[in-house]
Amino acid sequence: MTHPTERAIDRTRRCASMDEVRRHIDALDDTLVPLLVERGGYMTQAATLKPLASQVRDEARIEDIVRRVRARAAAEGGEPDVIEAIYRAMMEAFIAFEHREFDRLTAEGRKPQLQQETAP
């Protein structure tokens, strides 16, 4: 279990000005965006590995992730409802991206499973 002094909320610095608040937010965004891009790379791999477009959206997996990140948010001293809303919006954007990747890979003939299924 997370030690109380290791919680993310306790790393938030007290700021004396809005400039300082925004500097901290910009610095965190510089950490977050590369991680989101890296996460997006796995959508391309998922699109390669899933045989059917109907498998791109996986409701059971979405609910597993929501349950997991809500618990982590609480352990870090955050708001589970806020983190759930962010994750649901993020996953919708990633699902749309994964569909685009699925279509692109299909058009490029890079989905061997699908080709086998549709072969005469």
Ligand SMILES: O=C(O)C(=O)C[C@]1(C(=O)O)C=C[C@@H](O)C=C1
């Ligand atoms: O786990 C998957 O199947 C994924 O494609 C990844 C992901 C995600 O963003 O985590 C995206 C789409 C699915 O609906 C579920 C989860």
